[in-house]
């Protein structure tokens with residue numbers, strides 16, 4: 612492989628809290644690693660286990676899901692659902708041999724920009740500790756499901 | 764509905780490891796409701812198997828198919844084109860559905876992805892409880908709509924036993940005594956007299972697993988009795 616490992620971090624975050632915090636982190640010029648790719652969702656309650664698995668299939672090194680603080684969800688309990696789904700997806704990742712540590716749930720309030728920066732730093736460190744996602748490096752991809760087609 | 768649980772991942776992975784193209788066949792009815800074998804769960808299993816195969820350097824392809832019910836021939840036909848492409852099918856339906864699928868496509872290995880557990884109800888979000896043992900001689904009209912076979916750990920047909928205490932079962936203090944529930948239900952509906960009826964002991968020879976006796980043999984056996 613030879614080339615330097617720059618982890619790819621996927622963050623699925625909710626528009627009301629964590630995205631606002633991430634936006635504020637930008638305005639505050641807080642420094643955090645540029646490895647994170649953000650997907651903004653209306654609510655983390657939209658996060659389905661299959662999205663998390665597909666993210667790893669597509670080669671993400673670590674995935675973070677971040678919603679509002681417990682009790683503060685704009686949709687009341689979307690973040691609680693996400694928390695449970697993330698916990699379940701971790702066991703699925705353990706089962707298949709990739710390891711649940713590559714996935715983590717966070718709760719970051721809209722005004723908590725420093726917490727967002729810390730969370731990204733933590734996941735970047737974790738990605739370095741765990742090393743690259745072997746699925747992203749195995750080329751050509753051996754297997755392909757038709758789940759995308761099914762969901763279309 | 765029929766309640767099932769997904770088999771442990773390792774067991775499924777081992778069963779499918781020898782096949783190159785595997786179809787994960789979901790069932791859109793009972794097992795979809797108990798979040799075990801619907802289209803979504805099949806998609807999750809396929810994604811898991813796919814990643815495990817790549818990690819293990821196995822050349823395998825997983826696809827997902829879903830029919831309304833696997834216990835109905837009409838619906839099974841829809842899977843034909845996908846099964847024709849597959850080296851093996853892993854069915855996520857209950858045991859009955861899996862067998863019917865295997866029967867409909869006898870040339871393709873059909874594997875089971877779930878452990879079928881019971882006939883039950885959806886009591887609360889994510890909570891399913893067993894309510895019927897399909898005993899073939901239903902006593903619900905006598906017992907106030909409460910099944911003593913499925914709900915009493917001893918399956919007492921004329922209860923309660925001596926262990927009932929304050930409406931709870933002696934095998935488990937958290938558990939209602941089925942016969943106390945029966946009593947209250949009958950009292951509520953003015954049918955306490957039902958309790959005077961003695962339900963006769965069962966001939967459990969009836970309960971042999973899924974026996975299907977040809978009518979002609981039945982006549983011959985009865986001639987010897």
Ligand code: SF4
Pocket residue numbers: 765790791792793794831832833834835856857858859860861
């Ligand atoms: S195959 Fe089993 S799970 Fe599917 S609808 Fe029929 S009884 Fe229910």
Ligand code: SF4
Pocket residue numbers: 894895896897898899900901902903910911912913
């Ligand atoms: S008595 Fe109980 S086990 Fe038998 S058929 Fe009725 S509900 Fe089912």
